[in-house]
Amino acid sequence: MxxxxxxxxxxxxxxxxxxxxxxxxxxxxxxLAHTLRAFEECAAVDTIVVVCHPDSVEECxxxxxxxxxxxxxxxxxxxxxxxxxxxxxxxxVLPRECGIVAVHDGARPLIEPGTIESAFGLLESSSVDGxxxxxxxxxxxxxxxxxxxxxxxVDRSGLWVAQTPQVFRTDALxxxxxxxxxxxxxxxxxxxxxxxxxxxxxxxxxxxxNLKVTVPEDLEVAEALxxxxxxKGGPQ
Numbered sequence: 001m002x003x004x005x006x007x008x009x010x011x012x013x014x015x016x017x018x019x020x021x022x023x024x025x026x027x028x029x030x031x032l033a034h035t036l037r038a039f040e041e042c043a044a045v046d047t048i049v050v051v052c053h054p055d056s057v058e059e060c061x062x063x064x065x066x067x068x069x070x071x072x073x074x075x076x077x078x079x080x081x082x083x084x085x086x087x088x089x090x091x092x093v094l095p096r097e098c099g100i101v102a103v104h105d106g107a108r109p110l111i112e113p114g115t116i117e118s119a120f121g122l123l124e125s126s127s128v129d130g131x132x133x134x135x136x137x138x139x140x141x142x143x144x145x146x147x148x149x150x151x152x153x154v155d156r157s158g159l160w161v162a163q164t165p166q167v168f169r170t171d172a173l174x175x176x177x178x179x180x181x182x183x184x185x186x187x188x189x190x191x192x193x194x195x196x197x198x199x200x201x202x203x204x205x206x207x208x209x210n211l212k213v214t215v216p217e218d219l220e221v222a223e224a225l226x227x228x229x230x231x232k233g234g235p236q
Contacts, residue, residue: 001046001047001095001097001098001099002044002045002046002047002098002099002100002101002102002120003045003046003047003048003049003094003095003098003100003101003102003170004039004045004047004048004049004101004102004103004104004116004165005048005049005051005087005090005091005094005101005102005103005104006032006035006036006039006048006049006050006051006104006105006106007051007079007083007086007087007090007103007104007105007106008022008032008035008050008051008052008053008060008079008105008106008107009051009052009053009054009078009079009080009086010022010053010079010083010107021107021213022052022053022056022060022064022106022107023056023059023060023063023064024213024219026109026213026219026222026223026226027222027223027226027227027230029063029067030063030064030067031106031107031109031213031219031222032050032052032060032064032106032109033063033064033067033068034109034110034226035104035105035106035107035108035109035111036048036050036064036065036068036070036073036106037068037070038111038112038113038116039072039102039104039111039113039116040068040069040070040071040072040073041113042113042116042117043113043117044113044116044117044120044121045072045102045116045120046072046098047072047073047074047094047095047098048070048072048073048074049073049074049075049076049077049090049093049094050064050065050073050075050076050077050106051076051077051078051079051086051087051089051090052076052077052078052079052106053078053079054078054079057076057077057078060076061076074093074094074095075093077089077090077092077093082186083186083187083188083189084177084180084181084185084186084187084190084193087103087177087190088177088181090103091170091173091174091177094170098170099169099170099171100120100123100124100167100168100169100170101167101168101170101173102116102119102120102164102165102166102167102168103164103165103166103167103168103173103190104116104164104165104166105163105164105212107212107213107214108163108164108210108211108212108213109213109222109226110207110209110210110211110222110225110226110229111164111165111210112207115133115165115206115207115210116165118204118206119131119133119165119166119167119204119206120167122167122202122204123167123168123169126202127200128199128200128201128202129168129169129172129194129199129200129201130166130167130168130169130172130173130190130191130194130199130200130201130202131166131167131168131201131202131203131204132162132163132164132166132189132191132201132202132203132204133163133164133165133166133203133204133205133206133210134160134161134162134163134203134204134205134206135160135161135163135205135206135207135208136156136159136160136161136205137156137159137160137161138156139156140153140156141153141154141156141159142154160203162189162191162203163206163210163212164189166189166190166191168190168194168199172194172197172199173190173193173194175197176190176193176194176196176197176199177190177193179193179196179197180193180196209225
């Protein structure tokens with residue numbers, strides 16, 4: 001069985017919403033609804049756990065899960081104070097039969113079923129512990145000091161931008177989270193925890209427009225891309 005954990009428990013401080021950004025309106029519905037719909041429609045996903053802001057569990061159930069008619073959602077649980085603790089809350093209720101699990105940011109509403117399926121496929125056809133969707137860095141990178149003065153230009157060869165979904169063998173992800181909890185280790189993504197635990201993780205090239213909505217301006221970009229997808233079959 002393949003599972004998915006959609007993490008949407010952030011406070012939305014940079015976005016300017018005290019209840020989290022997952023319920024921000026986007027293309028006729030809450031942003032989280034677009035994210036959930038992609039996983040609901042993906043044939044490779046058997047079950048879904050949604051981790052949301054502690055104050056938004058019922059709102060998520062009514063305005064997102066029921067609105068999407070998401071029959072694959074097995075649980076809606078409140079998240080913790082950190083990203084790691086929120087993913088751990090999702091793992092705790094994931095059905096035991098799930099040998100593989102995808103972790104995805106609820107604030108990446110442009111994800112498509114095909115990308116999710118490709119990530120599952122790569123993991124299942126290899127011996128690695130995890131697969132991270134992303135793309136190679138194309139911009140020039142600069143390292144600066146406290147005064148913003150450039151100290152060095154960073155060689156971008158071999159550098160990737162890590163996105164989600166990130167797909168893992170469930171036992172490897174659970175083991176990495178358990179050790180991180182014991183040591184107090186936090187990370188900005190789950191791949192870092194699996195890497196620290198000695199797991200092998202590879203990158204899978206995905207679409208650059210799989211952006212994460214972080215500030216209000218990102219919502220405008222997501223709205224434009226969703227409109228284009230609806231009218232022309234997807235971003236070009």
